[in-house]
Amino acid sequence: MQRREFMKLTGAGAVGIAFLPNVGRGAGSAAAKPNILFIMSDEHNATVLGANGNTIVSTPNLDRLAATGVSFDACYCNSPLCVPSRESFLSGQYVSRTGVWSNSCELPRADIPAIPNLLNAAGYESFLCGKMHLAADRRYGYTDVGGDFNNSQKDGSVGRRAADNVPGHGYSNRFKSFHPGEHSSVLQHDLNVTQGAVEFLKNRKSGDKPFFLTVGFIAPHFPLIVPEKYWKNYEGRVPMPNIPPGYLDSLPLNYRHVRAGFQMENVPPEVVKKGRELYYGLTQWMDEQVGQVLAALRASPFAENTAIVYTADHGENMGEHGLWWKNVMYDSAARVPLIVSWPPRWKGATRRTGVCSLVDLARTLVEMGGGAAPENWDGTSMLPWLDHAETQWKDQAVVEYYSHPIASGYAMIRRSHFKYTYHTPPDEKHPAQRELYDVSCDPGELKNLAADPAYADKVAELHAALLKELRENPDATEQRCRADAAKAQKMRRGKKARGTKKQEDGGEGYE
Secondary structure, three states: OOHHHHHHHHHHHHHHHHOOOOOOOOHHHOOOOOEEEEEEEOOOOOOOOHHHOOOOOOOHHHHHHHHOOEEEEEEEOOOOOHHHHHHHHHHOOOHHHHOOOOOOOOOOOOOOOOHHHHHHHOOOEEEEEEOOOOEOOOOOOOEEOOOOOOOEOOOOOOOEOOOOOOOOOOEOHHHHHOEEOOOOHHHHHHHHHHHHHHHHHHHOOOOOOOEEEEEEOOOOOOOOEEOHHHHHOOOOOOOOOOOOOOHHHHOOHHHHHHHHHOOEOOOOHHHHHHHHHHHHHHHHHHHHHHHHHHHHHHOOOOHHHEEEEEEEOOOOOOOHHHOOOOOOOOHHHHEEOEEEEOOOOOOOOEEEEEEEEHHHHHHHHHHHOOOOOOOOOOOOOOHHHHHOOOOOOOOEEEEEEOOOOEOOOEEEEEEOOEEEEEEOOOEOOEOOEEEEEEOOOOOOOOOOOOOOHHHHHHHHHHHHHHHHHHOOOHHHHHHHHHHHHHHHHHHHHHHHHHHHHHHHOOOOOOO
16 A cells, blocks of 8 residues: 555545544543454564555555554564563563563463453453464463464473574575465464454354454464465565675674574575565565454444454564564564554544553553553553543653573663663673664664763663663573573473383383
8 A cells, every 4th residue: 555545544534533423532432341352463564564654565454444543653562572572461561570581481370460361350251363372271361262373382491592603504494485375384374363253253242241352363474475466566676675884793792693593694685585575475465364354343243342453573674684583672673563443532543653562552451441450560551642642651662582592681672762772791701782773863773872972871871771660680680581491491301301211111201
């Protein structure tokens, strides 16, 4: 959808909304507690969205949602990796407090207060259709619909690379999955999710309790396989990444480890080009799946009293900074799209430019449903800010990463137009590293200002703000993470040894 078309659409949306009752008149105006349709995709770069100003990608369904909703320009996940991000969101707490360091970790206990069980306590029924990367025995108040999409096994493993072990080995086999195709695990999963969500909305009865339905798509997550017609829409149209000469040598140590560990080095330009085009095509394909779910909602009795929220668990680097997938603090990986639409309460085709994150969204969803978030939750409810654009907002987000394949963990704070990242020391020989970017004049985050004496006060200010928000020095967090990883490794070894003995004794095999 081109910008001109989107502007026409947002104008039409605003006119349509004007005839709905109680539009934009604040918290007390909604006639009833809304159903909540929460859609989360996986690895959606916030810039690859027509409603966010991208004039190349075609995302008409999400653009229409933005035309009837509020879009957020600077929303961040709280960790740029699937499971840490999603479980931080569900539990309303930063990664350093959940202990969900990697995709192999889980929340401390099954009955932890989480969005679905808090909404259930407020009179909702919470359903999950699609991937939330949950362990097979964990649902946190959700009831599955459409199939069993969540059966992960968690062993608590967390990886660290020796700080000096930077050289990589060419480029990964993942890049071999950059091609057109009619079939992939992602496509099949998401087709099943769409079918399950549509059936749920068709079969739900008007007299039932309000629902909180989470729809979890995997696209546009790799493998970047999508039917050829979607790729052809973008062939030769997507600009290449801007990587200045010598820039890759200046990357922080951890990001050089990410490049080496995931084998992103020496990726041929033609592979980068095709991957970016395919990513656009897969995003368009995902938008069509969202469109089918939204069409089913419009055809249901719940259309006018359902709040719709769309976001993603993290972004996708798409070759920017010489990086793919996620795992870093650049906006390409850590910033996510966010659209909130409920026309009876909030005027559509509006934007919020302040900085926020998914822990803020977590509180917002619970309070939207009349629930109460626990006192130990992080984040701030955005309901007053949604109700009144002029409401003073904290304009801040914190993101943490303690997973793999890195030398040490790191944490980022964004306040207003400055982004500061602190990389913990991996060992006694390698000191902490810092990044500082002014995204107002350097949106590509290519000029690190942290070592510039002119910005020393800003670095100190943001470092202090980061520690205050986290209530722990990231150096200490890194040591806790390593201790947890060592315990998990010891448990795995013990289980393996016991399993081996059982097998030798004629038992049932490995646990």
